[in-house]
Amino acid sequence: MSHETAPLDAEQLGAYFALMEVSTLLQHAVDEHLRADGDLSYVQFQILARLTDAPDGKLRMTDLADGVVYSRSGLTYQAGLLEKRDLITRTPAPDDERSVIVSLTDTGRGLVAQVLPGHIDVVRRLLFDSLHQRDLAALGSVLGRVREHMRAAPPRSAKPRTGRHRTI
Amino acid sequence: MSHETAPLDAEQLGAYFALMEVSTLLQHAVDEHLRADGDLSYVQFQILARLTDAPDGKLRMTDLADGVVYSRSGLTYQAGLLEKRDLITRTPAPDDERSVIVSLTDTGRGLVAQVLPGHIDVVRRLLFDSLHQRDLAALGSVLGRVREHMRAAPPRSAKPRTGRHRTI
DNA sequence: GAGATGTGCTTCAAGTTCGAAGCAAAAATG
DNA sequence: CATTTTTGCTTCGAACTTGAAGCACATCTC
Numbered sequence: 434m435s436h437e438t439a440p441l442d443a444e445q446l447g448a449y450f451a452l453m454e455v456s457t458l459l460q461h462a463v464d465e466h467l468r469a470d471g472d473l474s475y476v477q478f479q480i481l482a483r484l485t486d487a488p489d490g491k492l493r494m495t496d497l498a499d500g501v502v503y504s505r506s507g508l509t510y511q512a513g514l515l516e517k518r519d520l521i522t523r524t525p526a527p528d529d530e531r532s533v534i535v536s537l538t539d540t541g542r543g544l545v546a547q548v549l550p551g552h553i554d555v556v557r558r559l560l561f562d563s564l565h566q567r568d569l570a571a572l573g574s575v576l577g578r579v580r581e582h583m584r585a586a587p588p589r590s591a592k593p594r595t596g597r598h599r600t601i
Numbered sequence: 602m603s604h605e606t607a608p609l610d611a612e613q614l615g616a617y618f619a620l621m622e623v624s625t626l627l628q629h630a631v632d633e634h635l636r637a638d639g640d641l642s643y644v645q646f647q648i649l650a651r652l653t654d655a656p657d658g659k660l661r662m663t664d665l666a667d668g669v670v671y672s673r674s675g676l677t678y679q680a681g682l683l684e685k686r687d688l689i690t691r692t693p694a695p696d697d698e699r700s701v702i703v704s705l706t707d708t709g710r711g712l713v714a715q716v717l718p719g720h721i722d723v724v725r726r727l728l729f730d731s732l733h734q735r736d737l738a739a740l741g742s743v744l745g746r747v748r749e750h751m752r753a754a755p756p757r758s759a760k761p762r763t764g765r766h767r768t769i
Numbered sequence: 770g771a772g773a774t775g776t777g778c779t780t781c782a783a784g785t786t787c788g789a790a791g792c793a794a795a796a797a798t799g
Numbered sequence: 800c801a802t803t804t805t806t807g808c809t810t811c812g813a814a815c816t817t818g819a820a821g822c823a824c825a826t827c828t829c
Contacts, residue, residue: 441721441724441725441729444737444738444741445724445725445729445737445741447741447745448728448737448740448741448744448745449724449728451741451744451745451747451748452620452623452624452627452728452740452744453624453627453628454670454748455620455624455744455747455748455751456620456621456623456624456625457624457670458670458748458751458752459620459621459751460621461670462751474785476785493807494807494808495806495807495808502622502625502626502629503786504786504787504788505787505788505807505808505809506786506787506788506789506808506809506810506811507785507786507787508808509808509809509810510785510786510809511785526807529794529795529806529807530793530794530795530807531793531794531795531806531807531808532794532806532807532808533807533808533809553609556609556613556617557609557613559747559750559751560613560616560617560620560747561609561613562750563746563747563749563750564743564746564747568739568743568746569612569613569616570612571736571739571740571743572616572620572739572740572743572744573612573613573615573616573619575732575736575739575740576616576619576620576623576740577615577616577619578731578732578736579619579623579727579728579731579732580619580622580623580626581731582727582730582731583623583626583627583630583727584626642815644815661777662777662778663776663777663778671816672816672817672818673777673778673779673817673818674778674779674780674781674816674817674818674819675815675816675817676778677778677779677780678779678815678816679815681779694777697776697777697824697825698777698823698824698825699776699777699778699823699824699825700776700777700778700824701777701778701779
């Protein structure tokens with residue numbers, strides 16, 4: 434067996450639990466706010482937000498799913514809902530018949546703009562109000578490094594990634 | 602309007618996204634491992650782990666749900682599954698006929714012991730291998746502070762908490 | 770101490786999630 | 800090129816999650 438399995442020390446355990454609890458609570462709070470403010474789930478908001486960030490507001494389904502860390506079938510389902518509300522559009526890609534290109538509609542862009550201030554407000558209130566500038570810098574840099582590390586070492590079953598993968 | 606809604610600056614946004622992505626990836630990885638190793642979902646493991654930590658391996662349903670940040674009905678469902686597998690036991694509380702006390706069985710305790718090393722291993726590999734001791738300390742202390750802040754300011758709709766609430 | 774209110778858990782229905790299977794188009798292989 | 804393999808998405812079934820409604824016990828109020 435090549436891996437050490439000594440127990441995590443108390444400090445590591447604390448950091449791990451804190452990370453999971455903070456992210457869970459934050460997600461719940463944000464989700465609740467998004468629902469009240471724009472009838473969007475957290476996942477739906479993530480999809481729209483990611484599109485907002487993309488060039489021309491367009492992304493292929495797969496790239497979208499990867500960005501949101503979400504199953505393909507789940508994305509198909511949510512895309513159906515969003516399309517029904519006219520927040521996005523799905524059209525076959527011109528260069529590759531298999532691909533579907535998801536485009537943000539004006540309505541979608543509007544809705545994101547509408548809920549964004551509240552969203553940001555919740556995040557700031559919960560996550561940042563308790564932090565000093567120095568803490569924030571530390572948190573960002575440490576988590577950024579962890580993220581790179583994780584992307585490099587994907588969860589066992591993952592296939593080798595396709596490379597072109599935009600940062601959120 | 603009493604709240605400032607200036608956009609989060611780039612640093613804050615980066616930290617927020619990194620936090621959410623790291624926790625999601627970590628959760629997926631851990632979930633996959635638990636399933637392979639002991640046929641447990643992450644939620645189920647959390648339930649069992651929390652019981653392992655509790656005095657006598659017993660907790661009331663409500664306390665359990667609070668600890669896991671989980672809906673009551675969802676917990677009932679999962680408790681049913683765990684009971685069917687003889688990992689826990691449910692018995693009415695002697696002092697309060699309404700309450701149900703969940704107890705970890707020996708089988709349950711054994712299963713936790715069985716999957717724990719792998720679980721820890723995944724967490725260490727993904728979360729801690731990329732961190733120096735100093736970073737770890739920073740992460741733990743910052744997240745710990747955030748957690749306290751969040752617990753103090755619960756997500757809008759939450760009822761005033763009951764007070765006796767053990768730290769994970 | 771009877772009636773109103775609150776608490777703890779379960780049941781229920783509706784919605785969401787995922788992986789496996791299916792299907793079509795593209796790329797790789799010979 | 801014909802055949803195999805891979806890729807991108809959707810459909811399908813089964814499992815999970817949740818809030819609301821329901822039920823039983825406890826607590827409060829007069």
